[in-house]
Amino acid sequence: MNAPILIVDDEPDICWVISNIIQSQGLSVITAYSGEDACAKLKNGDFSFVFLDAKLPDMDGLEVARRASALLERRPCVVLVSGYHYYYDPVIRHAIAEGIICSFLAKPFTNKELLETLLTLSQSGR
16 A cells, blocks of 8 residues: 555544554555545545545535546545444445445544554455
8 A cells, every 4th residue: 555545524633633543554644624625635646545524614525535436547445434424324335335435434433443444445455
């Protein structure tokens, strides 16, 4: 996994937490604080994974994922992170079935849950 990981959340503290957990594993991260910023970085960069907040001030996280899916030839694996949805939420199940997102991580999450999500997806070739 040589490409950086994009962390998208409008709360700088959440970006900081996720970034530090991932960087503790020797991986590179880039952050974005809005949907538009995320879309611009996705368009101009090559990312292996995106940890994407579901609720951003300027657009829905799933809309960011849809745009990435439509714009990018080599799509990163998107993990939707949310305190509003839950894993078996029909919206989440549909997004996974469509291939818009690869996985879901509920807030609040533990360091272990975040790293297990990343490890599982890395091992599955995503």
